[in-house]
Amino acid sequence: MRRLVLALVTLLMCGFFVPAATAAPPGHDRTETVLATGWKFHLGDVPGAAEPEFDDSSWAPVSLPHTWNAADGADGGGNYRRDVGWYRTRLAVDGGAARRVFLQFDGANLVTDVYVGGRHAGRHEGGYSGFRFDITGLVPAGGFVPVAVAVDNRKNADVAPLDGDFTLFGGLYRDVRLVVTDPVHVDALDFGGPGVAVRQKALTATAAELEATTRVTNDTPVTRRIPVRTVVRDRARRVVAVAATSVTVAPGGTVPVTSALRVRDPHRWNGVRDPYLYSVTAEVGGDAVSVPLGLRTFAVDPARGFLLNGVPYPLHGVNTQLPSRPGRGTAVPDAAIDADYALIAELGANAVRMAHYQHSPREYDLADRLGLVVWTEVPLVGFATDSAAFTANAETQAHELVRQNTDHPSVAMWGLGNEQYVSSPAANAVLAAAQAVFRADDPDRLTTYAHCCLSDSDALAGHADLTGYNRYYGWYLPDAANLGKWADGLHAADPQRRISVSEYGAGASVRQHEQHPVPPVPGGHWHPEEYQAEVAEASWRAIETRPYLWGSFVWVMFDFASDGRNEGDRPGINDKGLVTDDRVTRKDAFYWYQANWSDRPVLHITSARDTVRTTATTDVKVYAGTAPVSLSVDGVPLGTRVPGDHIAVWPGVALHPGPNVVRVTSFEDGRWHTDTVTWTRQP
Structure with a gap:
């Protein structure tokens, strides 16, 4: 004791x-x-x-x-x-x-x-x-x-x-x-940023030319001559570039110091294929701050779409809201954020639109490491107040977004906002103000805006360098196949406009099912899972054949809280996610995109949760890779199909009264894959 x-x-x-x-x-x-x-x-x-x-x-x-x-x-x-x-x-x-x-x-x-x-x-x-x-x-x-x-x-x-x-x-x-x-x-007071900003001035196969600006603060009562050292390290922590200088700073002053650095034989950050990261450490006296560095180039061509390191790299991605969980809201631990991004990687997405506001620091870090190209935006959503104070606040939040995230190689574009519902002078003025901040703070990246609900050529869509369109064909607009017709019409009318589909999708309840569903009422209480999958199929077919669409972003990766909604199988939830809000269930549409986007062997029987059937026959539809798929019911072989467009279908499969064990198998990547469901037919 x-x-x-x-x-x-x-x-x-x-x-x-x-x-x-x-x-x-x-x-x-x-x-x-x-x-x-x-x-x-x-x-x-x-x-x-x-x-x-x-x-x-x-x-x-x-x-x-x-x-x-x-x-x-x-x-x-x-x-x-x-x-x-x-x-x-x-x-x-x-x-x-x-x-x-x-x-x-x-x-x-x-x-x-x-x-x-x-x-x-x-x-x-x-x-x-x-x-x-x-x-x-x-x-x-x-x-x-x-x-x-x-x-x-x-x-x-x-x-x-x-x-x-x-x-x-x-x-x-x-x-x-x-x-x-x-x-x-x-400096710790630069709009919440790290106080270190690295700008890539040139990038070739032999060298990367960089400018690293460090904000040096002297909070002592005397003028100081302060040494500043900037170090670039590769992924193995080997030093590959160093710059050293010194600066005189008055008491209470902050002085930006820019150092030139050259990285020889640069290893590029190349998206999900090779998200190679360096680091840059700024040493100021006894203080040190490190930021990530990814060497890459971004561009968008009105005909060829998004280019990563000079090569066409169509962005197929998802929208995300803040990571959340039932019973916790957005107050989640890092492990929950990590789990969300593991699911995005599993899906095979190569891009994320972080809607509709700045996301957590950990999300940008994860995007860097996973190779996800990021669109991130300020929270100008729906309406704008016609006041100097509101515009000033939007400008401040734009400064914060850039200063806090400029060193993340995943960030390719700054977003001016989302869906201003009225093309008012106030809305146009605040978008123009945000654009001016982004151009001043970061002249190297592109800007974009998610447009909706007004004319495609409305002035709201003209402030940013790029334009995204929220187009819910098959949900709020008729027929998912019309997405391609709309895009072709816009591209033909204005071939120099660089366009993307910033939102598309449909609601889905994993508790509601309908074979060969008719289009549901979006605000109604019947959102069958099968309909979301059909919208996903038609939408992706339209998108993947149009290279001028520089990106597309499914709305949304996860079901999320929207307390004003009352639709689908429960109130308070936007159910357009590919995964349920508790992250337990991947919906059928998840596997459709995974089959198209990822390198993983995919084998998934759709409508698996429609466990009680009342018809004597049913279609069996499977999302798969490219290998032949074999079907059996209760051990009886019913043939093999070679998936076309990642889908294999057996129409009119008989179901006997009681349980029916439906199994599909395929051999891909050197091993067998199986998916099994049990459907019970009730007379």
């Missing part, structure tokens, strides 16, 4: 054993500590909650990430609670005046005010980009300081998005971190 007491005393003296979130003892390097535990929460505005001595003993203990809309944000009715939520914790920071201390929020929806020791540390307006506040002057050299955070997800006329066909989950739904640096450091 005495030994245990001594150990506890030692921990207390060292500052490690605390009842609240704490930071590791500082060294000479930058430290980052995730502040996941030790928080208290109260839903509803509370006068005085920012004060240091406020009594929060009755508040609920929570861990981050957290949202208060985990349940009501996905149960339908459009009445999920949009309010102010308060979070409080006690923070221990060692190091005193010799260190700089920042609070970093990876995402808090929608408007956030932070108080440290009762004093206002900062305000952030926007629910999806990260942000940091310098709290050095607000924390004591030792001991604890109370931190209070007010997060407000009520609709705000000056903050984008105003609303959307998705639930705006309130709260600290991403990680919060304590960042501690030396007083001479890489």
Whole structure:
């Protein structure tokens, strides 16, 4: 017992054993500590909650990430609670005046005010980009300081998005971190970005010419001559390029320093085929920040489509909303995000449109490593407020999107927004303002916009370099086969316009089935899984034969919360996903795209979940690769088919009363593959 007491005393003296979130003892390097535990929460505005001595003993203990809309944000009715939520914790920071201390929020929806020791540390307006506040002057050299955070997800006329066909989950739904640096450091306040931006100036087979700009900050009271070293390493961590210089920075000043680097015999980042990554580390005094580097070129040709490293590379991808789970909303751990991207890779997609706002840092990292080409956008969704404040907010969120993600090689295009419903002067002005930010902050990448609901040539579609069209033929518009006719007409009328299909698809319930389905009512309660698959088949056939479409993005990869919806088999869910919101069930359409897009051997009997049949015969349809597929029912062989267009069909297969075991087999990639279902015929 005495030994245990001594150990506890030692921990207390060292500052490690605390009842609240704490930071590791500082060294000479930058430290980052995730502040996941030790928080208290109260839903509803509370006068005085920012004060240091406020009594929060009755508040609920929570861990981050957290949202208060985990349940009501996905149960339908459009009445999920949009309010102010308060979070409080006690923070221990060692190091005193010799260190700089920042609070970093990876995402808090929608408007956030932070108080440290009762004093206002900062305000952030926007629910999806990260942000940091310098709290050095607000924390004591030792001991604890109370931190209070007010997060407000009520609709705000000056903050984008105003609303959307998705639930705006309130709260600290991403990680919060304590960042501690030396007083001479890489700038931490550049719109939440890393303070390091690498620009590829030229790329050939023999060399890559780079410019790395590091923002150098001197938070000491005297002018300093500060050494700056930039190092490029390959995937094996070998140094392949170095630049060294120094810069004089006045007290409290920040100076950008640009260094030229050359990487010989560059290994290109080549999408899903070879997503090769380098890294760039900027060393400023005792501080260091690393960012990813992928060497590649992007271009879009109006006739040949998307070009990666000079070669046509048609983008076949999916749209994603924020990673989420039932009962947790968007407050999910990293493992859930990793699982989502593992499913995207399994599908065989080579691109992701991260709709309709900036996504989590981990998603961009995963896209880099998996080779997924990314379209990412600011949250200009539906409507725009005609005010200078709203435009300024959109501009700030555009700056944040670029500064925080410019080093990700996966990011190919910045999105100006999605589906402005009215082509008003205000909407056009705010899109033009976002375009100007993107052009100024990143002149190398292309911009795009997801257009819908108005004329194809409306002014809204003319601000970005590229245009995406949300076209739901077979769902909101008649006949999925019309997608190709529409695209041909637009291309013929304006052959220099570079166009994509930014959204297409249909709803599907894995609990509802109909053989040879008729088109359902989109807003109705009957969304048979088979109909989504038929729309997917017709849509992809139209897309893959038209190389001028530089990309296509299925809406959507996963079912997701949209609390205002009441359709399909349950309210509060947009059921157009290829995978259910719990990530348990891959719908039939998932396997259709996988058969067309991936290198995996695919063998999938469609309508497997339609387990109770009332007809004496049924068609058996299988999504497959290219190898011959054999069918048997209850062990009786019924022939072999060579899949045409990745589909094999046996029409009019007899079902006897009771259970029928249906099995298909194929031999591909050196091994046998089997899929089996049981359909029970009831008279």
